[in-house]
Amino acid sequence: CAGACADAIARLRAVLEPELDEKGMRRLFDEVEMPLVSVLARMELNGVAVDTGALREMSESLTMEIRRIEEDIYASVGHDFNIGSPIQLSQILFEELHLPKTRRLKTGAYSTDQQSLEGLRGLHEIIDHIYVYRELTKLKSTYLDTLPFLVHPQTRRIHTEFNQTGAATGRLASSNPNLMNIPVRTELGEQIRRAFIARDVGPDPMLLAADYSQIELRIVAHMTEDSGLVEAFQNDDDIHAATAARVFNVPIEEVTANMRRRAKVFNFGVLYGLSDYGLSVREKISREEAGEFIRTYFEKYPGMQRYVSETIQRVREYGYVETLFGRRRYIPEIHSTNFNVRNAAERAAVNMPVQGTAADIIKIAMNRLDAEMQRRNMRSLMILQVHDELIFECPGEELEEMRKLCLDIMPRSLAMKVPLKIDTKTGRNWGEMQYGEATGVEEFAAT
DNA sequence: GAAGTCACG
DNA sequence: ACGTACGTGACTTCC
Ligand SMILES: [Mg+2]
Numbered sequence: 001c002a003g004a005c006a007d008a009i010a011r012l013r014a015v016l017e018p019e020l021d022e023k024g025m026r027r028l029f030d031e032v033e034m035p036l037v038s039v040l041a042r043m044e045l046n047g048v049a050v051d052t053g054a055l056r057e058m059s060e061s062l063t064m065e066i067r068r069i070e071e072d073i074y075a076s077v078g079h080d081f082n083i084g085s086p087i088q089l090s091q092i093l094f095e096e097l098h099l100p101k102t103r104r105l106k107t108g109a110y111s112t113d114q115q116s117l118e119g120l121r122g123l124h125e126i127i128d129h130i131y132v133y134r135e136l137t138k139l140k141s142t143y144l145d146t147l148p149f150l151v152h153p154q155t156r157r158i159h160t161e162f163n164q165t166g167a168a169t170g171r172l173a174s175s176n177p178n179l180m181n182i183p184v185r186t187e188l189g190e191q192i193r194r195a196f197i198a199r200d201v202g203p204d205p206m207l208l209a210a211d212y213s214q215i216e217l218r219i220v221a222h223m224t225e226d227s228g229l230v231e232a233f234q235n236d237d238d239i240h241a242a243t244a245a246r247v248f249n250v251p252i253e254e255v256t257a258n259m260r261r262r263a264k265v266f267n268f269g270v271l272y273g274l275s276d277y278g279l280s281v282r283e284k285i286s287r288e289e290a291g292e293f294i295r296t297y298f299e300k301y302p303g304m305q306r307y308v309s310e311t312i313q314r315v316r317e318y319g320y321v322e323t324l325f326g327r328r329r330y331i332p333e334i335h336s337t338n339f340n341v342r343n344a345a346e347r348a349a350v351n352m353p354v355q356g357t358a359a360d361i362i363k364i365a366m367n368r369l370d371a372e373m374q375r376r377n378m379r380s381l382m383i384l385q386v387h388d389e390l391i392f393e394c395p396g397e398e399l400e401e402m403r404k405l406c407l408d409i410m411p412r413s414l415a416m417k418v419p420l421k422i423d424t425k426t427g428r429n430w431g432e433m434q435y436g437e438a439t440g441v442e443e444f445a446a447t
Numbered sequence: 448g449a450a451g452t453c454a455c456g
Numbered sequence: 457a458c459g460t461a462c463g464t465g466a467c468t469t470c471c
Contacts (some may be wrong), residue, residue, distance in 0.1 A: 037469085061450085085469055086451050103459065105451075111459080113452060140455060141467055171456090179467045181455035216456095272461030281460085291464060333457065340458040352460040355456090359463095362452040 001187040002266035014281050024326045031324070032363050034165065039370040039382070040162045040172075046381045047157030048179065049199035051429075052148040058191060059144035062136050069133045077127045083133055086112050091125075099123055115281075139183055143192050150177050157200070159385070162385070170327045170353050172385060180386050182430070194431030204396025206426055208431055209433055211389030213421040214239055215358045222416035223324070223353070226303025230282035234444075242263040246300040247293065266297050271305055271354055273347030308350050315349040324355035324414065358388060361420070363415040367389065372405060391430070399426060405437050419444035 020026045053070035072082050077096065077290060081088045090109035093099045100123070102116035110116075112130070116147040120127045150158050163173040182196065183189025212218075217239055220228035232242040237252070244263035245252040254396065255263075264282065268278060276291035283290065298305035315321050320330040329352045333345035369390070380402045384391035390410075394402045403424050411420040425433035 082469080084467095087469080105459080109451090111451085138467075142454065142465095146466085163464095166465095167463060171463060174463055175465060178455085181453090181465070183454060260452070269461060272463095275460045279461090279462045336457070338457070340460075343460070344452080344458065346460095347462065348462090355463060356455095382450085389456085 011422070023328055025328065028325050028327055028360070031362065032367065035367045036164065036363050039366050040164060042370070043238065043382055043384070044107070044159055044162060045392070046383050047152065047155055048383050048391075049197050050147060050151060050155050051197050052151055055144050055148050055192070058188075058195075059140055062140045062144065064089050066133065066136050066140070067135070071130050073126055074130045077128070078125060083130065084241065087386040089252050093120070097124055115217065115414070117183050127431045131144075134187065135186065137190055139192060143183065147177060147195075155200075160384075165192075167359075168329050168348075170323060170356040170363075172359070189196070190431045192431070194429045196430035197427055198393045201262070201393045202395030202398075203383055206399045206428060207394050207430060207433070208380075208392040208394055208402050208406070208408060209389055209425045209430075210392075210403070211245065211425075212358070212362065212410065213423050215361065215388050216354050217267060218416065218418050218420060219324075219354050219357045219361075220307065221270065221418045223357075224301075224303030224307045225417060226301050226307075226418065228301050230417055236419075236421070240267060242287070243267055243297075243300075245289065247296050262293075270294075271310070271351055273350045281379065287427060311350050313352065315345070321349045321352050321355045321359050323353050325357065327360060327362040328370055329355050357414075361413040362388065362390070362410075367406060368409045372409065373402075377400075378402070388433065389409045403437060407437060411439050411443060 013213065020029050026201070042226060060369050070083065073083060077092055077430070081092055083089060086105075087107065087109045090105075093112065094101050094110050099120050102119065104113045105111055107306060114131070114134075117127055117131055146159060152159055158177065160174045160179040161176050163175060166173040172180075177278045196207075198207045214233075217229065218233055221225075221281065222235050228242075228246060229239075232239050238260075239254055240260050240263045243254045243266060244250075244255040244259040247263060248255070248259050250259070265279070265282060266274075271280075274294070276287050276294055279290035279293065280283075280287040285293075313332055313333050319332060319334065320328045322328045329348075331345050333341050333347050333353075334349065336342045336345065365384065366382065373382070375381060378398060378401070380392050380394040380398050382390060383393050392402050392406075403426070406424060407422055410422045413420065422439045424436045425435035428437055
């Protein structure tokens with residue numbers, strides 16, 4: 001290909017390069033994406049160290065546990081079947097056991113996904129078994145039995161591929177293996193994370209994780225200038241508790257755990273274009289109640305309402321939306337005659353500027369961090385990015401310098417009406433990280 | 448290769 | 457073009 005490819009690329013350039021200027025993405029391209037290419041290359045080469053022995057041990061013990069659960073499931077049904085086949089499982093649950101039917105899939109079977117099983121809890125012992133079976137087999141097949149084979153024989157590390165051009169919002173993607181979806185939410189997930197270790201970077205190797213706290217909501221606060229959101233972040237309030245206080249009309253001290261949990265659902269839901277129907281299903285409330293919550297939310301945060309309406313208007317008029325740095329996403333589906341497709345396009349349009357601006361921000365930080373690490377001849381390695389967080393492998397004696405560097409550089413990617421807050425954690429592995437220093441309001445006042 | 452499912456932010 | 461919350465990648469089943 002070499003010759004033909006080079007020739008094709010040269011001719012493509014003649015067509016594509018002018019588009020960068022026409023579309024206002026020249027600076028994004030020259031100053032963010034192009035410098036990032038080599039940063040990502042270094043990260044891929046750096047790789048991450050993994051304790052394959054630990055993964056193999058976990059896999060083995062899971063094999064036995066999964067076998068026990070299979071036996072339980074077959075016993076309660078009365079015969080064997082392939083639990084991994086959603087079609088067979090649907091047949092068992094809804095035809096043989098006569099459990100109440102869930103939503104219908106396009107294949108004619110009924111859904112057995114987590115949300116559907118949730119509604120069947122308590123109706124039959126098999127439901128909890130399937131739930132656990134799913135968790136264990138998922139983690140075993142995707143991580144425990146796969147990662148050990150992806151360890152490079154020379155480096156003894158796992159080298160992911162970062163795709164810089166795959167995601168429509170400007171996010172990165174990771175594959176072969178995907179290291180952006182390593183488990184964390186369950187106990188077993190955390191155990192898997194413990195197999196990702198600091199090892200080859202010098203004496204007393206440590207991992208450092210630095211993440212943007214609530215970056216998407218802070219970006220929305222900045223974009224909408226909604227006074228409620230802006231003030232909450234300027235005060236460094238717990239944003240979900242602050243939202244609960246507003247929506248449920250109570251003082252913030254009287255916000256209960258459940259009110260806060262709901263407010264969190266609202267805050268995230270609004271970024272994704274949640275409907276009254278979606279909220280009613282998730283919160284197990286009536287559609288009317290859900291609609292009322294959404295109305296109240298927008299009343300309390302009128303800037304949010306404005307942002308959603310104006311973004312949809314804009315994508316209808318121009319056919320695209322963009323981030324604060326001018327990254328564009330064209331969404332032609334906004335003109336679809338199909339109601340569902342059109343609504344999906346509206347939700348994507350509302351979300352992209354927020355998700356995309358967060359992606360722009362962390363990319364800028366990665367470039368600046370990489371440059372400064374080189375300038376200082378540091379031995380620390382940038383090894384992973386997971387959308388709002390960066391992971392470094394550091395010699396122990398460099399750990400605090402690296403942490404300080406993150407706390408200094410990451411908040412300054414973009415000056416906003418609210419601070420960009422950074423949390424940091426450190427540990428010998430990715431599963432046992434201890435919170436450390438974070439940025440505070442003082443740093444913001446200084447910027 | 449599509450469908451269903453589920454891991455992450 | 458869709459399962460009425462956005463963005464991904466990977467696994468198993470089944471045709
Ligand atoms: Mg975070």
